Amino acid sequence: MAHLPHLVTDLGILLTAAGITTLIFKRLKQPLVLGYIIAGLLVGPHFAFFPTIHEIENIRIWAEIGVIFLLFSLGLEFSFKKLVKVGGASSVMALVEIVTMLLLGYTAGQLLGWSTMDSVFLGGILCISSTTIIVRAFNELGVKPQRFASLVFGVLIVEDLVAILLLVLLSTLAVSQQFAGTEMLAAVLKLGFFLAVWFLAGIFLIPTFLKRAGRLMNDETLLVVAIALCLLMVMLASQAGFSPALGAFIMGSILAETTKAEKIEHLITPVKDLFGAIFFVSVGILIDPGMMVTYAGPIALLSAITVLGKVVSITGGGLLAGQGLKTSVQAGMSVTQIGEFSFIIATLGLTLYVTSEFLYPIAVAVSAITTFTTPYMIRLSEPLYKMLEAVLPDQWKERLNRYSTGAHTINTTSDWKLVLRSYTTNMVVYAVVIIAIVMLADRYLNPFIIENGIEGFWADVGTTGATLVMIAPFLWALALHHPQKEAHSRIWANSKYRSVVLVLEFARAGVAVLVVGFLLNQFFSTLAAIIGGVVIIALLALFSERIQNFYRRIEDSFLSNLNDRQISDDHNIAPWGAHLTSFLITPSSAIIGGTLEELQIRERFGVNIAVIERGERTIMPPTRYERIYPYDKIYVFGTDEHIEPFRQYVVDEGAVGAVAAGKEDVRLQKLVISSSSVLSNKTIKESGIREMTNGLVVGIERAGTKIMNPDSNLTFAEGDILWIVGSPSRIKHLEETAVKPALDKHFAEQS
Structure with a gap:
């Protein structure tokens, strides 16, 4: 009889247990995630009544693939354009909740006598709600059309982005083992830079590729291409020093802006469900029931902190954002659980060996308890609102109503606001693009030229010339482009503001000179770099029309790709x-x-x-x-x-x-x-x-x-x-x- 590898038998045991518990929990109308976790507990090394997984390390590899596809799927639902459209109310609510739960989690950990690192990771675990659980609960209860649901979806979008940032910050903190403000700031800036580069390059290249290859793609090839792009970005993120999950999330968010987004999301769903099930079962495998009994007190305490903290913080954030009592209470009662991102953060702590072993099963237990209570909390939100409305003094209710109305008052956007916003956006976007091109030229183009027989001064000249050609349209846009021409003209027409406009124009030109100087300084002296920068900006102004036409083609192509899929939800x-x-x-x-x-x-x-x-x-x-x-x-x-x-x-x-x-x-x-x-x-x-x-x-x-x-x-x-x-x-x-x-x-x- 042929020998069957342990990997195959383990995967068979895992999926069999998952399938059985899925059917049972579907029948009981309970969240499937809980069923997967219980399945993992039953086939894990701590439960001897059922067949046991032999090689847990192999399952961890499958689980890591599951995390990649979970984050890829979340990215497909995320979309950076959705983040822009989230609005102030959801952003305020999310930030109030995240800060509150981070503080509550850290304080609770310290009061329980845990280490600083355990307390920090606990705060990260408690502050992110479960998108999967909330979406399923809203669908089952039929509340998606209601007003508060759109606010909750906005909160979840902001939380997803913050969770990605937390993964980077916690990784940095785990490596340095200290709260170094400089290192944290450098990590945030590095993350922001690479997010901008990947997003801009991805939107420019990937939708164009999908359009041109569209005739050749059936469902099978589109699925293969989407997974290939996901894993390619996973490799790039790893090369840049970030987690593979971040790369998957970024590629998902890029593909979310294409016309193929819904099709890809439909095709990837079975793959995500399969590997997601493996991930959640692996979560259960790592649970030690004895440890959960030992830490029953902290689990109960943290579950209560999670539910009460999220209700109070989201409700308070909603009132602060002027959303009214009813909407704020309904939103607060909907996000009272932790889920997939919490598991990922807990797994990160274990992988980096910076958290205690008890933190992971505690996080899983808190997630299970809060997930189970989610549908009941949503159903109780309206009765709670009615109770609060009955007990609140009339004066308080009148003030809340007045504040809610006042918070929605709008004013016409001023010309100055339009111009300054466009200047700032231009400077950030084009500086990022130019710096990225310069770094790529320094790392790849210069060595390539040297390897092909050109060395020394002429190699530097060749690299600089080629790089200048590539960055010329973006450099022109940084120094001379006016995206808000009408607003700019109206301000210039008022003689009082002309001096301020001139200062802004010279500032833009100065930034462009510094950017060119940064490029030239890679290969030449500082003085030569500064002089060269001034000369190059002057040449850009001289040949402005030709460069402008080339830039317009690039911009039109980018905006066409970006706006192909209009999201107006x-x-x-x-x-x-x-x-x-x-x-x-x-x-x-x-x-x-x-x-x-x-x-x-x-x-x-x-x-x-x-x-x-x-x-x-x-x-x-x-x-x-x-x-x-x-x-x-x-x-x-x-x-x-x-x-x-x-x-x-x-x-x-x-x-x-x-x-x-x-x-x-x-x-x-x-x-x-x-x-x-x-x-x-x-x-x-x-x-x-x-x-x-x-x-x-x-x-x-x-x-x-x-x-x-x-x-x-x-x-x-x-x-x-x-x-x-x-x-x-x-x-x-x-x-x-x-x-x-x-x-x-x-x-x-x-x-």
């Missing part, structure tokens, strides 16, 4: 609880065939259908004669209380989703009516908003009063805050038109 939420969500109309829906006038949706449910997407068409806003057809996607504006009955009436279970990418970007935007606005004292019908923006006025705030779905004959007054569903670019144009008289008056007074 952010919800710009109105302060009184109304928000925008979307429904896919199934063939069995009760509203198919009816016109909006016949269905009387606004009168019956208190919601407004603001947009209809039908194939390649976007009907915005629809007229009362528009009919609803199968597979239409309708965008609905209303409160959770109104949307939920409408959802139950309109769609089959599971057909509801968050606002997704459409043929034309659709958002909920705000506009403030000033005393000099052209909209002031006009009715909605007279204002022409519907015609100018293809939009619909769905709400008005007036002196603390909230008017939902206002009548078309209502007259705008000074101080009104309008909520409009429509195209952001059109609404932005309307905003600029509405405030132009006030700006003209302001500049006239200043001149």
Whole structure:
């Protein structure tokens, strides 16, 4: 009989146990992650009643592959554009929670008498919630369309990025064994630099490659190419001194910006599920039940700290961000668990031999307890809100409502803000690109030239010349490009600010000279580098038009790749609880065939259908004669209380989703009516908003009063805050038109 390698038998035992527990936990309607952990516990070395894994080290290798695919999948769901669109509220909530839990975890570890390193890693373990558990819980409970869910998803996006940063910082701390501020700052800057380089290069190259090779790719080849790209970035990250998981996450986030993202995510799901199961089972294998009994007290304490700390910190962050009591409490009660990133951080401590062996099983036990309680916490969020509302003094509730409304007040973005933001972005992006090209030339191009028979001075000249050609368009953009031309021109037109503009222009040129000097100083003396930098910037100005045309082609290609997949799943939420969500109309829906006038949706449910997407068409806003057809996607504006009955009436279970990418970007935007606005004292019908923006006025705030779905004959007054569903670019144009008289008056007074 042929000998069967232990690797095959171990994998068979592992997957058999995982399959059985999966079926049991699916039947019990419990999170599958808990089933995997229990499966690992049963086939691990501490449980003798079942077949036992022989070579745990092999399983650890499989588990590391599982971590890579888990992080790759998270990256596909992450997307840097999503991070930009997260908004201030989710960012504030996430940062308040992370800082609070880091402090609570470290303090708890110190009070328990643990080492400094154990306490630091404990803080990192407790501060990251589980994206997997929350998404599954939201799907099972049907709360994804509700207002608080979009905030929670934003919090999770920020947490994922912070978790990646924590992996780098904790690795640095583990190696240095001390809190060296300089080393930590260097690690953060190094991470930021490589993230920027990889993202910029990836967006420029990978979508272009996928487009050109698209005709040759079926499902099989696309899957192979996606995994190859993932592992390639894993190798690059390892070469740069980062964890393999970071490389997988970055490649996932790059592919998330391509038109193939959904297809890749669909194809990679079975691979991720397989290796993810292996990872979570390996987590259970490493658990020592005796140690968990020994540390039952700390496990109970840390579970309570996790649940209470996250509820209080997220709720407090939500109130601080002006999200209102109900939304803040619901969000706080949804993120009360730790999960996959916590296991990865705990595994990092064990791998680097800087944490005690008891920390890992404690982290797993806390995760299991908090995961089990998650669905119940979400269900209890609304009763808790009602209880708090009943016991809070009226004065406190009034202040909270007033603060919530005030936190959403918007002002027109000033020209100075636009110009300074563009200057800063340009300097950072182009400096990163130029420095990366210079470093690659120094490390690879110069040795290549020397190996091919050119040495000494001429090798340096050749390397410098080739590098200058490569960086010329980016150097021109750094020194001379004005992305906000209109705002820049308006500022320059005011003679008071011309001296400031000149200082900024000279500063940009100075930075460009320093960058060129950095390049030349790699091969020549400092004085020669500075003189050469000034000469090169002058030549760039002389040949500006040719370089500009070349740069435009590069920029257009990059922006085309970046914007191929428009992600518009952010919800710009109105302060009184109304928000925008979307429904896919199934063939069995009760509203198919009816016109909006016949269905009387606004009168019956208190919601407004603001947009209809039908194939390649976007009907915005629809007229009362528009009919609803199968597979239409309708965008609905209303409160959770109104949307939920409408959802139950309109769609089959599971057909509801968050606002997704459409043929034309659709958002909920705000506009403030000033005393000099052209909209002031006009009715909605007279204002022409519907015609100018293809939009619909769905709400008005007036002196603390909230008017939902206002009548078309209502007259705008000074101080009104309008909520409009429509195209952001059109609404932005309307905003600029509405405030132009006030700006003209302001500049006239200043001149």
